[in-house]
Amino acid sequence: MTSPPPLRENPSVSDRDGAYERIYSVVRRIPRGRVATYGQVARLAGMPGHARQVGYALHALPESRDVPWQRVLNAQGRVSPRAEPDWEQIQRQLLEREGVRFDTSGRTDLERYGWRPR
DNA sequence: AAACTGACTAATA
DNA sequence: CTATTAGCCAGTT
Numbered sequence: 183m184t185s186p187p188p189l190r191e192n193p194s195v196s197d198r199d200g201a202y203e204r205i206y207s208v209v210r211r212i213p214r215g216r217v218a219t220y221g222q223v224a225r226l227a228g229m230p231g232h233a234r235q236v237g238y239a240l241h242a243l244p245e246s247r248d249v250p251w252q253r254v255l256n257a258q259g260r261v262s263p264r265a266e267p268d269w270e271q272i273q274r275q276l277l278e279r280e281g282v283r284f285d286t287s288g289r290t291d292l293e294r295y296g297w298r299p300r
Numbered sequence: 301a302a303a304c305t306g307a308c309t310a311a312t313a
Numbered sequence: 314c315t316a317t318t319a320g321c322c323a324g325t326t
Contacts, residue, residue: 224308232321233309265307303325305323306323313316
């Protein structure tokens with residue numbers, strides 16, 4: 183009986199000790215219509231203080247992967263800006279489609295939409 | 301190995 | 314409220 187093959191769609195990234203996979207599994211637990219912050223995901227993945235690492239992991243995420251990356255926002259409840267400005271709109275639309283509302287300044291109410299895992 | 305970078309955050313101004 | 318700063322730490326060059 184052989185051990186299960188470690189599925190990895192993107193071998194080019196140096197996924198040290200499966201840290202990315204732990205991050206992905208946390209993000210996968212965020213329910214529809216809820217959002218979490220980078221720092222929160224890092225903490226739940228057992229790597230407190232590694233918020234940026236969460237950003238790296240999501241950045242390296244292949245499209246084909248079943249991970250709701252759009253539900254991860256920054257501590258201000260905003261879509262984190264990145265190189266391509268268009269993605270901000272895309273992420274926001276995905277969330278609005280799930281029922282997450284944004285105010286006029288592009289911010290969500292974390293008190294209301296923030297994920298509170300039990 | 302040193303320097304640079306970044307989908308971060310909290311504290312200040 | 315926005316802007317800046319310092320701390321953070323792994324991935325990349």
